[in-house]
Amino acid sequence: MARKPNTKPLAKFKGPLLLVGAGKMGQAMLDGWLARGLAPKKTAIIEPQPGKAIKALGKRGVTVNPKTGPKAKAAAAGAIVIAVKPQIAPDAVPPLGLHVGKGTLIVSIMAGRTLAFLEDKLPKGTAIVRAMPNTPAAIGRGITVAVANKNVSRAQRKLASDLLAAIGTVEWVDDERLMDAVTAVSGSGPAYVFLLAEAMAQAGVAAGLPATLAAKLARETVAGSGELLHRSPLDAATLRQNVTSPGGTTAAALEVLMGPGGFDALLTKAIAAATRRGRELAG
Numbered sequence: 504m505a506r507k508p509n510t511k512p513l514a515k516f517k518g519p520l521l522l523v524g525a526g527k528m529g530q531a532m533l534d535g536w537l538a539r540g541l542a543p544k545k546t547a548i549i550e551p552q553p554g555k556a557i558k559a560l561g562k563r564g565v566t567v568n569p570k571t572g573p574k575a576k577a578a579a580a581g582a583i584v585i586a587v588k589p590q591i592a593p594d595a596v597p598p599l600g601l602h603v604g605k606g607t608l609i610v611s612i613m614a615g616r617t618l619a620f621l622e623d624k625l626p627k628g629t630a631i632v633r634a635m636p637n638t639p640a641a642i643g644r645g646i647t648v649a650v651a652n653k654n655v656s657r658a659q660r661k662l663a664s665d666l667l668a669a670i671g672t673v674e675w676v677d678d679e680r681l682m683d684a685v686t687a688v689s690g691s692g693p694a695y696v697f698l699l700a701e702a703m704a705q706a707g708v709a710a711g712l713p714a715t716l717a718a719k720l721a722r723e724t725v726a727g728s729g730e731l732l733h734r735s736p737l738d739a740a741t742l743r744q745n746v747t748s749p750g751g752t753t754a755a756a757l758e759v760l761m762g763p764g765g766f767d768a769l770l771t772k773a774i775a776a777a778t779r780r781g782r783e784l785a786g
């Protein structure tokens with residue numbers, strides 16, 4: 504059955520934590536960390552154009568856009584989380600060297616960008632974890648896969664695990680080459696599920712339902728099924744079979760979805776495309 508949520512695991516983190524790029528994913532993670540005990544005063548954000556939500560965090564004690572320059576070196580971060588787009592990494596990563604001190608851990612969530620790329624752009628010997636989370640992190644229900652470079656100590660690996668576990672489940676891998684497929688399955692995966700909800704709502708309208716009712720049915724069905732999958736000891740295939748009465752309505756739909764060129768084939772193609780794109784983003 505469902506795991507008990509890990510409530511305040513970050514209360515003891517000494518910090519400071521520097522989040523670089525508080526966009527959709529950076530903010531989702533930060534929401535998760537603050538909800539799980541990260542002290543706003545131990546948190547800083549670099550974000551060129553802070554919106555309302557970031558400004559509100561500033562009022563709660565988070566430092567927004569700390570000064571750079573010689574003084575910043577004294578304020579080396581305990582952890583730096585890089586959540587900018589991979590395309591701007593060649594410009595955005597090197598200046599972060601200023602915030603790297605003895606013991607600083609880098610956690611990069613950029614799709615495609617490799618440990619070797621980051622090692623090349625940061626001071627020699629920097630401890631780096633490449634991680635791929637997903638947006639359910641905002642409600643503590645993300646899943647992150649992580650891989651560490653050889654400079655990461657046991658304590659730093661624990662810190663990375665604590666940060667990532669605060670926003671959901673964590674899996675570590677030793678083979679970095681898996682990260683592009685991971686990105687394609689779980690990093691991008693929430694988008695496929697939301698597309699399913701959109702498509703179900705549209706299909707409901709096509710089948711004659713009022714748009715508002717169709718959207719509600721699709722949303723609650725996807726959310727409820729996700730929750731059932733989360734809480735149930737049964738696997739997805741068994742849960743699917745439990746809906747499917749022989750000769751019934753679900754069987755009629757699944758014949759279409761599981762037929763040639765159907766759902767499985769499409770997802771295999773989609774995930775292969777995402778995996779390829781991850782490799783291209785490596786640079």
Ligand SMILES: NC(=O)C1=CN([C@@H]2O[C@H](COP(=O)(O)OP(=O)(O)OC[C@H]3O[C@@H](n4cnc5c(N)ncnc54)[C@H](OP(=O)(O)O)[C@@H]3O)[C@@H](O)[C@H]2O)C=CC1
Nearest residue numbers: 524525526527528529549586587588589595612613614636
């Ligand atoms: N979205 C997702 O579901 C996931 C995303 N990721 C990874 O997370 C990273 C961010 O993605 P996402 O949140 O979607 O993208 P966003 O564009 O929403 O976030 C990136 C943020 O970084 C800001 N930024 C731009 N330049 C700098 C800079 N030099 N220093 C600091 N911040 C800067 C951007 O500001 P501005 O918009 O003004 O340029 C923006 O707010 C990507 O590398 C992506 O691969 C990983 C897992 C899941």
Ligand SMILES: O=C(O)[C@@H]1CCC=N1
Nearest residue numbers: 614686689690691692
């Ligand atoms: O679309 C992207 O490139 C990022 C990485 C995984 C999810 N969003």
